[in-house]
Amino acid sequence: MYICKKINTMKDLKEILKRISENNASFLGYPLAKDFSYQEFAPFLDLCLNNVGDPESPSTLTIDTKAIERKCISFFANMLSTNMDEVWGYVTNGGTEGNLYGLYLARENFPNAIVYYSESTHYSVKKNLHLLNINSIVVRSQDNGEMDYDDLDQILMNRRDKPAIFFLNIGTTMTEAVDDLDKIKQIISKYAIKNYYIHCDAAFLGCVAPFADPKPKFDFSEGVDSISISAHKFIGGPIPSGMVFAKRQHRNRIANSISYVGTLDTTITGSRNGLTPLFIWSFIEKHGIDGIKMRVKKSQGIASYVERKLNEIGYNAWRNKDALTVVFNKPSEEICKKHQLASERSIAHIICVPGIEKEHVDVLINDLINESVLVY
Amino acid sequence: MYICKKINTMKDLKEILKRISENNASFLGYPLAKDFSYQEFAPFLDLCLNNVGDPESPSTLTIDTKAIERKCISFFANMLSTNMDEVWGYVTNGGTEGNLYGLYLARENFPNAIVYYSESTHYSVKKNLHLLNINSIVVRSQDNGEMDYDDLDQILMNRRDKPAIFFLNIGTTMTEAVDDLDKIKQIISKYAIKNYYIHCDAAFLGCVAPFADPKPKFDFSEGVDSISISAHKFIGGPIPSGMVFAKRQHRNRIANSISYVGTLDTTITGSRNGLTPLFIWSFIEKHGIDGIKMRVKKSQGIASYVERKLNEIGYNAWRNKDALTVVFNKPSEEICKKHQLASERSIAHIICVPGIEKEHVDVLINDLINESVLVY
Numbered sequence: 001m002y003i004c005k006k007i008n009t010m011k012d013l014k015e016i017l018k019r020i021s022e023n024n025a026s027f028l029g030y031p032l033a034k035d036f037s038y039q040e041f042a043p044f045l046d047l048c049l050n051n052v053g054d055p056e057s058p059s060t061l062t063i064d065t066k067a068i069e070r071k072c073i074s075f076f077a078n079m080l081s082t083n084m085d086e087v088w089g090y091v092t093n094g095g096t097e098g099n100l101y102g103l104y105l106a107r108e109n110f111p112n113a114i115v116y117y118s119e120s121t122h123y124s125v126k127k128n129l130h131l132l133n134i135n136s137i138v139v140r141s142q143d144n145g146e147m148d149y150d151d152l153d154q155i156l157m158n159r160r161d162k163p164a165i166f167f168l169n170i171g172t173t174m175t176e177a178v179d180d181l182d183k184i185k186q187i188i189s190k191y192a193i194k195n196y197y198i199h200c201d202a203a204f205l206g207c208v209a210p211f212a213d214p215k216p217k218f219d220f221s222e223g224v225d226s227i228s229i230s231a232h233k234f235i236g237g238p239i240p241s242g243m244v245f246a247k248r249q250h251r252n253r254i255a256n257s258i259s260y261v262g263t264l265d266t267t268i269t270g271s272r273n274g275l276t277p278l279f280i281w282s283f284i285e286k287h288g289i290d291g292i293k294m295r296v297k298k299s300q301g302i303a304s305y306v307e308r309k310l311n312e313i314g315y316n317a318w319r320n321k322d323a324l325t326v327v328f329n330k331p332s333e334e335i336c337k338k339h340q341l342a343s344e345r346s347i348a349h350i351i352c353v354p355g356i357e358k359e360h361v362d363v364l365i366n367d368l369i370n371e372s373v374l375v376y
Numbered sequence: 377m378y379i380c381k382k383i384n385t386m387k388d389l390k391e392i393l394k395r396i397s398e399n400n401a402s403f404l405g406y407p408l409a410k411d412f413s414y415q416e417f418a419p420f421l422d423l424c425l426n427n428v429g430d431p432e433s434p435s436t437l438t439i440d441t442k443a444i445e446r447k448c449i450s451f452f453a454n455m456l457s458t459n460m461d462e463v464w465g466y467v468t469n470g471g472t473e474g475n476l477y478g479l480y481l482a483r484e485n486f487p488n489a490i491v492y493y494s495e496s497t498h499y500s501v502k503k504n505l506h507l508l509n510i511n512s513i514v515v516r517s518q519d520n521g522e523m524d525y526d527d528l529d530q531i532l533m534n535r536r537d538k539p540a541i542f543f544l545n546i547g548t549t550m551t552e553a554v555d556d557l558d559k560i561k562q563i564i565s566k567y568a569i570k571n572y573y574i575h576c577d578a579a580f581l582g583c584v585a586p587f588a589d590p591k592p593k594f595d596f597s598e599g600v601d602s603i604s605i606s607a608h609k610f611i612g613g614p615i616p617s618g619m620v621f622a623k624r625q626h627r628n629r630i631a632n633s634i635s636y637v638g639t640l641d642t643t644i645t646g647s648r649n650g651l652t653p654l655f656i657w658s659f660i661e662k663h664g665i666d667g668i669k670m671r672v673k674k675s676q677g678i679a680s681y682v683e684r685k686l687n688e689i690g691y692n693a694w695r696n697k698d699a700l701t702v703v704f705n706k707p708s709e710e711i712c713k714k715h716q717l718a719s720e721r722s723i724a725h726i727i728c729v730p731g732i733e734k735e736h737v738d739v740l741i742n743d744l745i746n747e748s749v750l751v752y
Contacts, residue, residue: 012443012444013444013654013657013658016441016443016444016654017419017420017423019438020420020423020424020425020438020439020440020441020650021423023437023438023439024423024424024439027437027439029437030437032424032426034424036422037421037422038421038422039418039419039421039422041421042415042418042421043393043415044393044396044614045413045414045415045417045418045614046412046413046414046415046614047393047396047397047400047614048396048400048408048410048608048612048613048614049396049614049615050408050608050616060712060713060716060718061399061403061405061406061716061718062395062396062399062716063396063399063400063403064396065392065396067388067392068388068389068392093469093645093649094645094646094647095647096644096645096646096647097644097645100644104507123641124641124646127641127646131480131507131508131644132507132508132509133508133509230647232424232426232647236424237424238420238421238422238423238424238425238650238651239425239615239649239650239651240426240645240647240648240649265499265500265503268472268473268476268507269469269470269472269473269616270470270472270500270503271470271471271472271606271608271616272616273469273615273616274396274614274615275614275615278389278392281389282389336436337436340436340437340438342436342437
């Protein structure tokens with residue numbers, strides 16, 4: 001790898017590059033694809049880029065990549081069973097911003113609503129709700145991480161008078177569980193709730209679930225209102241980023257025109273990253289729909305291999321249907337650290353992102369075998 | 377400039393690079409320094425980087441640049457007359473996020489407060505307040521863009537019962553006006569308001585004002601509670617970024633521990649950009665305090681030149697004391713477009729950021745002269 005002059009003169013940075021390179025090679029526990037290279041975009045690092053304001057609105061300061069951003073949004077909108085007439089979206093700084101945005105639109109739609117989300121939901125959602133000052137109720141989860149629909153039913157039974165915002169997990173952080181939209185819709189019908197909004201947090205699976213068979217119900221063909229996807233997860237990239245999609249009428253409700261930059265202030269941050277749309281677009285150009293499908297298939301194959309191998313050595317591994325996340329008994333701290341496995345209480349997981357190959361898994365399996373030999 | 381293979385194969389991208397390069401060279405109206413080069417950091421574009429959670433908290437996923445991030449925060453904390461015992465901060469995705477964060481901390485401190493901000497305030501603040509669901513009152517501005525203190529006095533006279541959040545502009549977007557903290561403190565004293573919070577939006581001037589003589593009162597030595605600075609403005613960079621600083625007790629109030637990543641969820645986005653702290657740190661290493669001082673002096677010199685030249689040709693140019701922003705009568709749309717001048721109603725401005733030299737200004741001056749010859 002070429003190490004630049006400046007990094008050479010900055011000892012700290014050289015060490016950071018080395019550490020991050022090594023840790024990139026070794027981690028198994030995080031939903032971050034590793035098989036990318038964006039070094040070729042280096043010329044852009046010398047330029048001011050700014051996708052200020054709404055991606056569909058031209059700015060007077062034309063140092064943006066909004067045309068590419070719109071192409072990315074349009075490509076993924078199609079993957080989410082819709083088109084740009086129906087939905088609007090933008091490239092975010094990550095899944096959290098997309099969820100914040102979806103919840104913001106939901107609150108603007110129903111200011112006195114209650115948000116319902118399962119206890120397996122990503123920790124940032126609680127913070128988002130706090131930021132937005134929205135009331136919420138946590139629904140119990142089933143053992144697999146999916147929402148407990150009986151609990152949701154119980155909760156809604158006494159709250160039929162309030163508008164409802166449903167925050168669904170399309171792949172929970174720990175077990176990649178997918179909340180069942182049909183079951184939630186049944187409860188909505190049962191209590192004749194007319195004022196409701198559905199947001200899907202598809203941070204990791206937004207790019208995976210469209211190719212599962214059968215496809216989980218979570219996209220715009222099912223009538224959801226907004227979806228947040230991370231781009232640095234299954235797509236992969238050096239900078240946290242994502243995409244948020246919402247029905248166009250929700251975005252129009254909050255649109256706010258500003259004379260200064262001559263663009264609409266419809267996004268959370270205003271000044272926005274112009275590089276990440278380029279990365280996402282190059283991913284699309286490189287893989288295309290068929291390539292993404294193959295990528296999903298390959299990762300599912302690796303996950304199946306991991307599950308089998310772990311069970312062979314007695315680690316009680318399991319995964320949700322078609323999941324890339326394999327959950328198993330938490331091994332020693334030493335092994336968790338070496339392979340950077342995320343853990344929660346007594347369980348750990350491996351997430352079979354693109355870039356993780358059987359040989360990486362085999363190293364872990366060997367370490368686990370050696371450790372158990374030492375213990376016995 | 378080297379154009380990469382991938383960009384060559386992607387016609388659109390090649391055109392975007394060309395357009396952005398050209399527009400970077402020509403814009404005069406935006407507060408974005410142009411004299412940087414971060415192409416040397418290209419090796420990082422092939423790696424997953426993520427400064428997830430609190431910059432002071434180690435993560436189990438060590439693909440971060442938090443040590444560098446803390447150095448950046450510490451350096452600028454010193455510039456803002458404080459230290460890391462007193463304040464806490466993190467690298468944001470831009471000034472808007474920093475303002476959102478400051479207002480969030482303020483609301484957590486005083487949930488029923490009213491926010492007071494002048495009508496010259498950046499448009500994103502209204503959106504932030506809406507997002508946070510905080511009551512606010514807009515204070516009139518004086519002609520130079522500074523808050524109208526008599527109006528603030530009038531407003532507060534009838535609201536002595538409410539906690540107050542003062543949102544100050546340390547450099548407004550259009551005229552680089554600085555709100556006068558002493559005058560605001562006098563009003564606070566006059567009405568014996570005990571529950572108040574002061575946030576300073578120093579997006580552009582956070583890195584400039586510390587070197588003005590006399591220094592405007594806006595930093596932690598004056599008892600402010602939080603400050604937001606943009607890093608892609610006076611510092612410069614390809615990705616919108618910034619830093620937010622807050623008294624440590626405010627951050628502690630909202631700290632929220634999470635087991636999953638083993639880090640604290642004290643920031644807005646959670647997963648955070650690990651590249652921008654490297655850019656900011658390399659800026660610090662390159663310039664140091666003395667270099668930044670010289671940078672400020674040089675820009676002030678150019679601003680003085682622009683003001684004089686514009687007045688020589690009858691454009692009624694003026695600027696606030698020591699400002700890098702020169703305000704003048706709005707020229708034709710054609711010239712505004714060619715030189716990318718931001719405008720508001722009948723005025724336009726040039727912002728003399730590093731990277732703008734006298735020869736760039738002379739081209740504009742010539743265009744203005746030629747145009748007026750054509751008109752008469």
